[in-house]
Amino acid sequence: MDIKELYKLYQQHPCITTDSRDCPEGSIFLALKGEKFDGNLYAEGALQKGCAYAIVDNPEVVKDDRYILVDNCLQTFKDIAREHRRQFNIPVIGITGTNGKTTTKELIKAVLSEKYNVLATEGNFNNDVGVPKTLLRLTKEHEIAIIEMGASHPGDIKTLVETAEPTCGLITNVGRAHLQGFGSFEGVVKTKGELYDYLRSKEDGLVFINADNDYLVDMLTDDMWCTPYSTDPDNQYGCISGEVLSCDPLLKFRWRKPLMELEETGASQKWHKVQTNLIGSYNIDNLLAAIAVGINFGVDRKQIDHALENYVPTNNRSQLVQTESNRLIVDAYNANPSSMMAALDNFHMVETKEGEEKMAILGDMRELGEASAEEHQKIVDLLAASGLKNIWLVGEEFGKTHTDYRKFADVEAVKAELQQHKPEHQLILVKGSNGTKLYQLPELL
Template sequence: MDIKELYKLYQQHPCITTDSRNCPEGSIFLALRGESFDGNKYALQALEKGCSYAIVDEDIDEPSSRLLKVDDCLQTFKDLAREHRRQFNIPVVGITGTNGKTTTKELIRAVLSECYNVMATEGNFNNDVGVPKTLFRLTDEHDIAVVEMGASHPGDIKTLVETAEPNCGLITNVGRAHLQGFGSFEGVCKTKGELYDFLVSHDCPIFINRDNEHLMQMIQERGQQPDLYFYGQSDNQDILIRGEVVSCAPFLKFRWREQDAEAGFVSEWMEVQTHLIGAYNLDNMLAAITVGYVNNIPFEQINHALENYVPTNNRSQLTETEKNHLIVDAYNANPTSMKAALDNFRLMEVSPKMAILGKMGELGDVSDEEHQKIIKLLEEARFDEVWLVGEEFQKVNSSFRTFANVDEVKAAIAQEQPQGRYILIKGSNSTHLYELPALL
C-alpha cells in the first residue's frame, strides 16, 4: 500500500496513535520502535482496544486484514505527515537553531495569533516523531503553522524539513551544542543550515539576524538567494527591523523600528516592556516582529503580543517566591546559552546574586574544556555565591562549591534555607534543576 492509499485510509480514520495505551475507537495504530520498546509487539492489543487498523513493519504471528505492513513505520509516519501537510495551502514557518528556538517559536505564535488561527509546535515535539505529530494537528481552521525543528546529529534537519516542507523560516543562531553528536561546530552549522538548503532550493523567504556572522556566512555560501528579511541591532542599511535594548531591570525593555534604506523611510521608535529576562532575548523578539511584519500584523498588535507574552516553560522566567527571586532557565544548557545567561545575570542591577548551574551535556571530547571556560566566566563575574551541579564540574579546576547531583543540592537548600537572593538556575534538563524552584 503506497502513501496515497494509506492517506486515503487516514482520511477515513483521522486519528493516528503511537501509544498502545491510548487507542481511541476507530483510530490507526502506528508501531514505532525505540531503544527500549517495539510497537509491533502491541499491534494486536491496539486492535483489540479499538483501533481500526495497525501499521507495522514486522511480521505478526496472528495475521489480520487490519494489519498493514510497511518497510519502515517511522518513515511511513513522516511520509503520511508530509502528505497531510500538503493538503493545506498555508504559510508554514520553519524554525531551528542552537538556542532560543522554542522562545522564538512562542513569540512568533503570539504575534501571528493577533490576526490568524495559528498551529504551532507544542512542548518539545521537535524531533522526527514530534514534527509528524505536530503536522497531523493541522486542520482547515488554521491560517498558518509554526514548526520547530531540533537536531542532535548530522542530517536531522534535512529529514525534518523534507517532512514539514516549510515555505519560509529562520535559524535563531548556531553554537557549540550537541558536539558529541555533530562532531564539531562546523557540523552544527552544516546541519542547521539544512533549513537554508531547503528554503533556498525552493525559493522561499528567509528571516535572518543580520548581525550574526555565522548565519550570514552560511546564507552567502548558498549562492543565489531568495527573499531575505534582515533584523538586528546594528546600523546596517539593509536591516528591515532594527532594535535596541532600553533596560533589563530585571525584565527586558527594548525599542524597535521599521526602516527601508532604499526608500529613505524610517518609522518612529516603538518601546516594548516584556516579561522575559535577558538582553539575549532581543534577537528573539526582533525575529518575531519581522515574521509578524511580513505577514501583515499591524505594529500595535505586534507590540501587544510581545508585551503580554509570559514564559511558562522554564525559559527566561523570573519567579518571585516568599524567600527569593528566581531566574529559571533550567530546560537546556550549552556553552553559548550558558555564557549568554551569565553575561546577562552579571549586568543585572540586583543583589545579592547566587548562581546554581548544572552540567552541560553532550559535549564529547571538549566537555572538560567548555566547563572550564564557564568556571573562568564565573570567576570574572564575581557573584556572591555559586553552586555547581554534576560530575563535569567536579572534574575541572574550580574553587566553587560543587554537588554531584540535584539531590545533594536539595539537602543543602533544606539545611541552609537561602533567602533574599536573586538566584539564577540554569543547566541541562538531565540535571533536574527544574525541581529546585519549589524549594527556594
C-alpha cells in the first residue's frame, strides 16, 4: 500500500494512536519501536480494544487484512503526516535552536493568536514522533502552524523539515548542547543549519534571524529572504530592535520597528515598552523573535504588546515563584553550558530585597560527552569569580569538579537536607537538566 492509499485510509479513520492503552473506536494503531519496547507486539491487543487497523513492520504479527505491513512504521508515520500537511496551503513556521525553542514558540503562538487560529507544538513534542503528531492535528480551521524541532544527532533537523515542510523558520541560537550525540560544536551548527538549507531550496522561504548572532548570520547566503532582529540600538535600518530596560527580576524591555519603516510612515511613537512575566535578560532575543514574526504576519503593535505582557511561562522555564520562605527563579527544565551561563549572568544582575540573600541550586548538564568534565568545571570557575557563596551542586558531573561548594549526589540527597535545614529569606536560582529532577524542589523551598 503506497502513501496515497495509506492517507486515504487515514482520512476514513482520522485518528492514529501509538499507545495500545489508548485505542479509540475506529482508530489506526501504528506500531513504533523504542529501546525497551516493540509496538508490533501490541498490535493484536490494539485491534481487540477497538482500532480498525494496525500498521506494523514485522510480518510475523500479521494475522488478517486489518494488519497493514510496511517497511518502517516510523517512516510511514512521517509520510502520512507530510501528506496531511500538504493538504493545507498555510504558513508553517519551523523553530529550532540550542536554547529557548519552547519559550520562543510559546511567545510566537501568543502573538499570532491575537489575529489567527494557530496550531503549535504542545509541550516539547519536537522529535521525529512529536512532529508528525503535531502535523496530524492540523484542521481546516487553522491559519498558521508553528512546529518546534529538536535535535540531538546530525541529520535530525533535515529529517524533521522534510516532514513538516516549513515555509519559514527561525533558529534561536546555537550552543554547546547534546555534544555526546553531535560529536562537536561544529556538528551542532551544521545540524541546526539544516533548517536554513531547506528554506534556501524554496523560492519564497523566509528566515527570521537574530542579527547579533554571528554563527547564524554566517549561515545565511545572499539568495535568502530574511527578517532580522537585534538588541543593538545602532543596527542597520532593516532590523526590528529592542533593549532591556530592567530585570528586577521580571524583564521589562522596549522595542521598535525598523528605522527605515518608521521614517517612511512618519510614525511618531518609535519605542514600545513592555513589562513581561519572564525571568532573565536573555529572553530579550526570544521576545524580539516573536515580534519579528508578528510584524511579518501583520499583527498590530498593540496586539503584540498585549500578547507579550500577558504571556505567563510554565513548565519550569524562566519562572518566578514566591513561597512562604523564599523567592525562587526556577529554570529546571533543561541546562547546557550556554543556558547555564546566561542564567548565572542574569542571576548576578537581579537585586535582592531587604533581608534577602542569594543562593543557587545547580544540577548536572546532561549529554555533553567527552566535554562534560571541562564544561562543568567552567561553570564552577565562573561561580567562584562571581562571588556567590551559597551554592549547592547536584549530580555526578558536578561531583567531579574541583571546588569547595556543597555537593549532593542527586535530588533525593537535596530533599533530605531540606527536611533538616530549610533555607529562609533567600532568592534561589534552581537550574539543571530535566534528568536531575530539580523541578521537584520548589514545593520544599
